[in-house]
Amino acid sequence: MFQNVSNDSVLGYAQFLEQTLKILHIEDSAADQALARLSLQRGRLQCELTVVDTLQGVTDALGSQKFDLILADYHLPGFTALDAWELVHALPEHPPFVLLSGAIGESAAVDVMRVGISDYLLKDQITSLPHVVTRALEVWEAKRARRRAVQELEASEKRLAELTEHLQTSIEQERAGISREIHDDIGGSLTSVKFDLAWIQRNAPEGPLRSHAASALEMLEHALGASQRIMHNLRPPVLDQGLVAAVQWLARNFEQRTGVATTVRTSRESMDLPAALQVVAYRTAQEALTNVSKYAQASRVDIDLSDQEGFLTLEVTDNGVGLAEGARDKAQSFGLRGLSERARTVQGWLDVSSQPGRGTSIIVSIPLAGTRP
Known part of the structure; x- marks a missing residue:
């Protein structure tokens, strides 16, 4: 919803006083052009205005340079501000668009609000123009910062997803490698020791040696079982x-x-x-x-x-x-x-x-x- 702006309704007004704003002014009345320029000067805004009064002029201006803000009358010879808005809106990152017009009727006002034009100021309230301009710029900067933050977040999430995928792949490869080492090295060695202990148990005379061999075989079976469980957990064959x-x-x-x-x-x-x-x-x-x-x-x-x-x-x-x-x-x-x-x-x-x-x-x-x- 568009509102007329009082002198105390703009936050961050001072931040625009030290920069030169490039404004495309779409206006066919020389008197209204002068009034807009004077109002911006009285508001202590340093502005460089490019004035056009045809749709082709709008196209040429947008194609040749970048603007901080578009300021437009509604009714112009052969076109309206909505036609100009379509050209501006097609830009990759379009600047804010402010209407400075006489009364345009309820239907036109609804169209203006629906398409997303930044603000609307009646010409008989032109003294508020500096504040409308600064507010439009401030809102636009906030939206751009938000878009940039969203893009950075999406890029960060993508990098995180890629890192997660890489880590998961690396972990599975490492698990498979460890599992193979346990099977080939530790498992093979434990199996060889098992055969040797079994031979000792079979051939040792009754007594402490055979008893110790039996105990060692029992512990070895436990170790083999543990190694099998570890291998299956790491990467089940x-x-x-x-x-x-x-x-x-x-x-x-x-x-x-x-x-x-x-x-x-x-x-x-x-x-x-x-x-x-x-x-x-x-x-x-x-x-x-x-x-x-x-x-x-x-x-x-x-x-x-x-x-x-x-x-x-x-x-x-x-x-x-x-x-x-x-x-x-x-x-x-x-x-x-x-x-x-x-x-x-x-x-x-x-x-x-x-x-x-x-x-x-x-x-x-x-x-x-x-x-x-």
């Missing part, structure tokens, strides 16, 4: 058999370890998916089951895996105590945030639905368009 097999293995292992009944339902027996998508879905299921074992106090978990309707969808639902209000936003709560960021690396998203006492459902959805291997 079962992923090489596909996502369906990996999720089924994860569910069986979880059920055996916790005693919580776990059911897996899939849309098909195998899914031909890119490795990155499989890892995201698998890690989501892994983290969700970890949360169930730690916090949910559940007696049942259902896992649904589907690649229908153009999306890979994994849903893990439990019948536990649910998430407490605000649990997802508390400090140092990075599990679900990490899953959400991981999903974003493959253009997916994470949804969490939970009510106290009624369980929790974690769903990751990933578009499949253009991602088939």
